[in-house]
Amino acid sequence: MINKRTGDFSNVDFVSGETILIDKPLHWSSFKVIHKLRQIIGVKKIGHAGTLDPLATGLLIICTGKKTKQISTFQDLQKIYTGTITLGGITASMDSEMEVMDHKPFEQITEEEIYGAKKYFEGVIEQTPPMYSAVNYGGKKLYELARKGKTVVRSSRTITVYHFLINKIDLPRIDFEITCSKGTYIRVLAHDLGEKLGCGAYLSSLRRTAIGDFSVSDALTVEEFSEKHGENTLHLAHGAV
Structure with a gap:
């Protein structure tokens, strides 16, 4: 699972499947968050486990690849x-x-x-x-x-x-x-x-x-996710492991 405590994205296979905790910003639709993450990580199969209205902020659980099969499980949580x-x-x-x-x-x-x-x-x-x-x-x-x-x-x-x-x-x-x-x-x-x-x-x-047990305090903002993903992409480009 990708959250604030995740230090390295280099081994993450978003195409096969991963779960991401995102703190949705004010005025963004949940779909806009999905669209932005799709652009950042370059995957087609991606979805969220529960819509937030544009005027709401807070925790979105994002699933990619095969992890999208778990969306209904997350949706059922309190x-x-x-x-x-x-x-x-x-x-x-x-x-x-x-x-x-x-x-x-x-x-x-x-x-x-x-x-x-x-x-x-x-x-x-x-x-x-x-x-x-x-x-x-x-x-x-x-x-x-x-x-x-x-x-x-x-x-x-x-x-x-x-x-x-x-x-x-x-x-x-x-x-x-x-x-x-x-x-x-x-x-x-x-x-x-x-x-x-x-x-x-x-x-x-x-x-x-x-x-459920997932807290917004562990979630990344879209900007933080983009920066971390960009940093790791840069590291890989220079041969870092």
């Missing part, structure tokens, strides 16, 4: 996220990508109400995917329909929120840490929490800090 929920309005995307609308007062919300409301989103719950998502519907992605102003009925999914911790409340912002199963939309949790509180809410920041 995820840990940290982030911020902002009260007092909603957005169509349920995060900060789109304009805040339907502003409502939030100053009256108490900490007791927040802790009480978040209990409804712990354990095994049903969650409906957002319209702005990559879920397939009739051969199209939901976000493609949403961008045309269309809304369709979506089937709910069973997910598990193992832990929903409130780290800080500084209204209108609520800092949190959530441990959850695959398929969980954190921005839907933020939106639904706002509905429960009666003031609206959206996800204003998100970072994936862990997938």
Whole structure:
């Protein structure tokens, strides 16, 4: 596995298969990360084990070659996220990508109400995917329909929120840490929490800090990966082993 502790890429066969821990930067799509790594290491068979939205940062597990067969195994692992929920309005995307609308007062919300409301989103719950998502519907992605102003009925999914911790409340912002199963939309949790509180809410920041036992603290940035790969390519060109 390639991570921050990997000192030498010289013996790595990315074509046959390898696993890479990457810290996705803000504003990059997960696909853009894949595209960039494909350019750096020159392999065609490469994929990731769980999408992060462009406005989210954090851990992506990248698999190449034969290791892509393990993607589903990584996808099944628990995820840990940290982030911020902002009260007092909603957005169509349920995060900060789109304009805040339907502003409502939030100053009256108490900490007791927040802790009480978040209990409804712990354990095994049903969650409906957002319209702005990559879920397939009739051969199209939901976000493609949403961008045309269309809304369709979506089937709910069973997910598990193992832990929903409130780290800080500084209204209108609520800092949190959530441990959850695959398929969980954190921005839907933020939106639904706002509905429960009666003031609206959206996800204003998100970072994936862990997938199973794999931590973002061990992940390389795209720049670090590129530099390390370039250094080792240079060493090999000069006959170093």
